[in-house]
Structures are given as structure tokens and as C-alpha cells.
Amino acid sequence: MASVLYPLTVPKWGIEMQEGTVTGWQVAAGANVSKGDELIDIETDKIVNTLEAPVSGVVCKQIAGEGETLKVGELLGVIATGDVTDAEIDEFVAGFKPANASFGIDDEPAAASEPAAAAEPAADSAASSAAVRVSPVARRLAKQLGVDLATVSGTGRNGRISKEDVERAAAASAAPVEALVTPLTSRRQSIARRLVAAKQDVPHYYLNRTVDMSRALERKSESVAVNALVMLAVAKALVEHPLLNSHYTSEGLAARPTVDINMAIDTEQGLVAPLLREVNTLDAAALTAASRELAERARANGLAQSDLESGGFTVSNLGVLGITDFTAIITPPQTGILAVGAVRETPVVSGGSIAAKPLMTVTLSADHRVVDGADAARFLATLASEFDSL
Amino acid sequence: MSKPDTQALEAAYRQMKTIREFEERLHLEIQQGQIAGFTHLYSGQEAVAVGVCDHLSDDDLIASTHRGHGHCIAKGCDIVGMMKEIYGRADGLCKGKGGSMHIADFDKGMLGANAIVGGGPPLATGAAIATRNAGKGHVTVSFGGDGSCNQGTVFEAMNLAVVLKLPTIFVFEDNGYSEHTGTDYAVGSKDIAGRCRGFGMPAAKVNGDDYFEVYEGMREAVERARSGEGPSALECTTTRFFGHFEGDPQRYRAKGEVERHRAERDCLKIFEARVLREGWLDDASLRRIDAEVMQLIERAVHEAQAAAPPSLGELTTDVYASY
């Protein structure tokens, strides 16, 4: 043997032994022992056994005392097979490193804590031999919905309560929900009344068209808003198609002499649609300024009664809220409303190649009593070309 | 008995001593946690492995057991390569993929240790079809414990070997215990050789603690196999100095049994007493061999400890020849 000092380490008895407790030394320190002599009684969770001397020599150091629990491979004592000094023994003990593996079970790498202990013992697996048999998901759902499992009959495997059973029980027992009632504001009442009437009285139909906004975006600046350009394009199209700027009466179609457009605005109190007058006469910057001023007043609840008059047409733009296309309800007595979606970079095939273009979908709701589909379509065609010539 | 060849005697002693010290050292290494896994030591049974394998060349094939280190060494496997394998190193005999229970060395005619009791005899039987067809007089040997003689696979292999008159020898090492259960309990007839004869082959029972008895018993079986007369069996009674596996507390053994066996039935001591008494070898040459063996084992442990583990890329290699 290379060294005259030999470590006595906790042996590995049994396949899974990981540690042992010293229950006693059978020899005194300094005893002469022969290979095979019984040295230390060690207890594991399965047995008590005796460690035998691995080599002949003198037990020069006893390290582990009675009752001490050590891992497999850790130092219990030292046997000297030749003459050594105390200093050499101390050095040996200080420098001793247990083999890197007590082996046995390769337990979870870096097992710092027992996860099982941290877990809520909950209504889990183990307890499920109790009276009610229920799938774990159903149990969770019942807790969420406040369903008493004792009242649920199971239709799952072997009569077990399934998720579906709990849902059914919840639906059956659901008391009519006491909804919290908030009184209607006058604006809400007005919106409700007018739109119900509009939907009932006006035979709506809807057309949509996608327009190229490249030009509009080029023109966009700090003083020119895209929405103002939309309003402007609509105004010009209305000039060309006066039918859309007239409205139905029992006597006949009433044409509007000026191009006045309501602009739908979202406020905290609800939807309002103040009027921009003679839009076709304004330039883009003026229109931008006017509509900004109007929107500010609308949100500040500072609109005058005159601002809320009905024009000949309405534009509603939900593009800023990410809506790509939608249909709007006509505000009587008007004939049309244009629902404007978001401008999106979209691949367009043109001349056999693909290019990204900013496209926008607009949807016209029109009153069939006033205007037929083809006429409305031509209005949209004009609108589209207006965007190209901005 | 006339004086055997001195060199052969020295070689036999060296092999037995190498097995012994290899295993005794492993016992220490395992107790200190240096070696992982499930290890079954051969100490006490050395005379069987060496007495059998001394009749075999590298072209004769053996199939071994879970307690296979002795068979490997007796068949000529490299000691350092074995130690590295048991340590799970990249340049172990099986790249660290097999471990103690799965050492093989085909260059030495060692078809592999086997962790399934009764797994080897059918393999050796099949290998004997190959050596028979090759027609060069090579034989195969399966080792098995007393436990294996109760497996159906072994019965089937013995019958097939007789039916086909194959050049194979079934060696049974009765070390007294099938794992933790006594042979006298588990082998109903208490007569393994007799059971083998029932299949229609000659079977001898020898004292497995005595190298010379094993060697002589094997001589006849090998001659018979080489001359195409068919299989034989050899029952060797022996003892193991350690547990079924390393860590086995051996509560099934009476107190003092192992110490008594070590004192009275140590095949190395029996061999030494015989060669000294007969004057075939002298003490000095035995001690010289002892020292050389200790040096070799020390070197093997040293190299194994220093060797690198397999790279993780090895995890999925060697599953197929091609895929």
C-alpha cells in the first residue's frame, strides 16, 4: 500500500445506503488490529452491522463518536500501518476528502431542499380514497365555482365526478345573477334610442373597399393628420356623388347644399359626433386644426349644441384602436356612414412582384331607400382615387 | 502426479493472485465510495476461473456471469482496461458503457460478462455452433453459478448442446449461495452434475478450491469437445469471500463462516501449500509474483482514477452498427 495511513470510512452496505450512524467502537484508540477484526458498529435505516479492519495496523485516530451520523465515504478514523507522528496523522485527517460520490442513488442534481415538503399537502392523490371520487381538475373547478362535490353525481370513469359534471352542476344551481345596475346617462339613453330607431327604420347595406394610403402617409405631418385627409377625401367624393349627401323623406330625397360631415369621437361619456362644416372648402392643415380643436372640446365636455347638429354624412374611425374593418350604423336622417379601419403595411402583388403598401379598409353603410349598391360603389371608387390624388 | 511445467504453474499462480488482489482492492475502493454501481466480487473462486481457462486459447470462447472479473482476468483481459471499465472511464475495455457486470474482450475470446442469471449458457452454445462449423477444434465454455443451474435458459441450452453434439462445456461454480439463498435449498436434487448427466452429457464434480482438481476435471471435458464428441459439464464446489454484491450485509451467513473459509478453503493457500510441498515452486518465486501483482493492481487503480470519463457524445453511439 502506498500510504502508511489508511482511512476508515463509512462503508456502503446495501444498494441504497447513503449514510450510517456509529453505534460504538469495538476497539480503543491505539489498539493493534488485524485485517478483518471488528472495529465499529454502524447502524443504517435497515440494519446494524460491523465495519471490519480493511488492513492490519494501529487505530491511531478515532474521529466519529457514538451517535454520529456520517455519509458513505466520510472519515470514521485512521489506521496506521507503520510509524507515523501525530502531526502526520492530523495532516492526513485535514487533507482527507471523501470520494466524490457516496454513490448509490444519483439523486436529483443539486437537491437543496425536499420539494415534497414545500408542496401543499392539499386535497391530493393520497386523500382521494375518501367518499367522493373526483378528478383533480374537477375538484379544482368545483372549488372555483363553489360547487359542493357531495351534491354532484359523477359520470366519469367508474362514476367519478368529471369536469363536465361540475360544470353541469354549477349551471343548474346557478342563481340568477344579481347584476349591478348603473342608471343610464342621458347621452347613453339618446344613443340607445336613436340607434335602435336607425337599425329598425333604415334598410342598411354595406360595401367595403381597400384604399392605398401611400400618398396620404406622404402628406402626413405634424400639422396634417391622416384622419383629416380621410375627411377631406370623403368631402370631395360627396361633392361628386350628391346622392350620398342627401336624405330620405316621405316627400322625396332632400339634397344638402353644403358638405358638412359629422366626425365620431370616443369620449369618457360615450360616443359623440360633432359637426365639421363645409369640409370641402378647407385645406388639410385647416381641417386638421379644426378637427383637433373639436375633439379636444368633445373630450372636455365643452361642445355647444350647435356642434352637435346633424350634417349630411358621418365618418367613424376606429383605426387608431387597432380595428382593421367594421360596419357602422347610419345616424338618421343621413344616408351614409363610413367606417374607417387602421392603415396597415400589406403585401401587394403588382406587376408580378410583391411590394409592401399601406392599405386601409373603409366600409360604407348606406340607406338603400336613397342609394343603390352600384352608385354607392362608384362613390367608394371616387373616394379611393381621391386618396391617390391628395 | 508428475511435476507440471514450472512456467505454467507460475502463470496459474500469477493469474489467481491477480484476481484475488484485483477483487480485494475493489472491495476497498468501493467501501470508500470510489466506484459506483453494482459489483460482485470473485474472491475465493479463483481456482475455478484459472483452472478452466488454462486449457483455453484466445480462439476458444467463454461466456461469463455477473461475477465475471475472475473469468475476464483468467481469459487474459487487460487489467488496467478492466479497472478503467469498472471505474466507468472512456478508455475502459467497453468505453465505460458496460461497467463491472458487462466486461467483454473479443480479442481474448471473452464474449462478455452478463447481468442476467442464465444468460450465458445459450450464448456459449451458439458460439459452439460457430467453432464447430469453423472446424478448427476450438471450444466454448459457459460459466454459471449454482443459481444459474435453476434457470430454464440453461436447461434449454444444455439440451440443445447435446442434440447438436456441440464443442461446449458448462461450468457451474457452486459457491454455496444463489444470491442470499443456500444452494442446498435452491437446487432440489442437490446435485448439479447429476442434473447435467440427465441431459445426456458427461459431468464431473470437483473441489473448486483446488486448482489442480479443476484443471484435471476440465482436461477431459476439453479433450472431448475438441475431438467433436460433444458437450460436458463441470461442477466446481467453491466459496465466495464477499457478499453477493458489494454492500451485501450477508446476514444469511453464519458468524465466522467467511473467516473460516478464508482460513481453510483459500484456493491460493491450498495451491501454495501444494507447490511448496511438492517442491514445484519455491517461496521466493511466489513472493516475487506477489510483489509484481501488487504493483500491477496499484498501477491499474492509479491509472483508472486518473483517466477521463466518457464524453457525453458517447451516450448514443454504439447502439447500432448502422442506422
Next chain:
Amino acid sequence: MTETTFRQALNDALFEEMRRDERVIILGEDVSGGAGGSSGERDASGGIFGVSKGLIFEFGENRVIDTPISESAIIGAGAGAALAGLRPISEIMFADFVGVCLDQIYNQAAKFRYMFGGKANCPLVIRTAMGAGMNMGAQHSQTIYPILTGVPGLKIAVPSNAADAKGLLKTAIRDDDPVVFFEHKALYNRKGEVPEGEHLVPFGEAAMPREGDDCTVVAMGRMVVFAEKAIDGLKDSGISCDLIDPRTLSPLDTETIFESLEHTGRLVVVDESPPRCSVASDIAGIVASEAFGALRAPIKLVTAPHAPVPFARELERAYMPGPGDIALAIQEVVRG
């Protein structure tokens, strides 16, 4: 509740059932140990893992039977004794040894009831230790339950904790069908709370040891422990999971898996076996064909590689799915 080891919970189950029903017998290699040989201790091993310790002193050699190393006879005799009215527990020391006696399991015990037109009763329990992680090499480390889960007529139990070990084993012993009961070697020393008194766990009913919203993790045997660790470790990163422990692989509680998936929409299945024809691939297949609509992300499997179990410690560690692998898979399916 009492805290006890997985091993002790199994031992308690054996004692309780053998006291309750004298038709229950146990047979296998060293189930007591120390028969014959020199006069060492009787019951020297109580099974190589100590699970059947002490039984022989109370129930005697007619009911606690040490066998030779003869796996085919251990299973076949168990099956035959079951046909003749006993309720045997046959122990195969390591699950890998099923290779030696597969015929008696899958051609014999599994098929009796069906082949004999429902007349045969084969209440056999096969207990066996499985799993890698102890450097036992390619023939002592496998989790072979996928092979047997696919056999019609067999029931398969794979407990992951002490309470389920006890409750499932007692159910297995009382079950009239052949049950293969897999005990992971690395769990034997693991402690857990076990309910006092009679404790039975029904077959085909999963447990859910962790609850969450983002992903459903299905794991079995020791992988449940690793999955718990992975899931607990993800808490801080805001990911929570339903962890489903099926407890029996046949019958399989697909209902609970589907129900959970309706909630989470994402599935990770963890299996210590190699991936092909594994329980992981089986569950993935069932979900893909029967609950595809619930999935919001591709299913991820965490399994051993398509290779035998290697010996070297470093390779074996890489072989086994660990908490890190599971956490990674969960993050991948949740974050896309």
C-alpha cells in the same frame, strides 16, 4: 398522516393484505432470504430491497416463498396459483429480468380471462424494481413499463410516492386482473405522508400534485419527483403547471389529462424510458388524436435517448431526464 418511506409503505401494504386475506402469498428470489446455506439469519434480506421484510415470521413458509433463480417459474407459478384460487404476489428482483419470463406474463397471465371466454380469474401481482440512477448498467436499470403497458389484459401501476405505493399495492392485490407493479429503486428511501388506516388508491385515477395555468406536465414514477422540482423552480419566472401523475398507466386516466389540457392548452410528457413506443409517445398520440383542439402549442416529450442505459456515472446522468430538461421543455412550450 404518518411520515414513512416508500419501502415501509409497501411493507405495510403487504402485511395488511396478507392479514386480511389468507389467499395472498408472495414468492420470489430472496423475498425472505437465508433459506439453506450455513445457519445465518432467516429473513436475511426480506427482498433485496427489504420490501418483504418480516413477512415470513408472521405468515410462514407456505405463504412467503423463497424461490430459486427461475423467473419463468416465479411468474408462471404465480399465474397458476392465481388460476387455482390464490392471490399471489410474484416478485421479479429487477424489472430487466422480465426479459427472462416475458412469455409467462404476456402470453399466459395477461390472456387467460379473454382466451377462456371470461371464465378465468388471474389475480396475480408482479412486483418489480426498476429505474436508472444507481450505476447498475444496461441490464439492471431499465424502466420497461412501456413494453407491458401495451399488452391488453395487464394493468400497470407506477407509484411515485409512499402513499400511492401503499394504496396502489393494496388495490393491486385485491384486483382480479394481473397487475404489474413497478417500484422505482431510487424512491425506496424517500419519505412521504401516508394516511392512517385503510388506504386504497383506485386504478385509472390520476393525481395532480401541482396545479397551475400554463402547461400540463404528465410524469410517472421517479419523474414525478423531478417534474415537481422543475415546476417549483419555474414559479419565480411566472410559469405555473398542472402536474399529472397517472399512477396507473393501464388503465390510463386520459380524462384528467384532457380536462387539464382544456385549461392549459400545452403538454409536456416526461418518461424515463427511451422515446420510441414509450408511455410518453403513447400519451402524446392519444392527445393528438383525441384532444388536438385543446392544444395551443406542439406537444413536447422529455425522455431518455434511444439507447440502452449506460454504466459510467457521467453518461447515466446525461441519459436520465432531469429537472433541468423538464423545466426547459415547459419553458419552450409556454414561450413558444
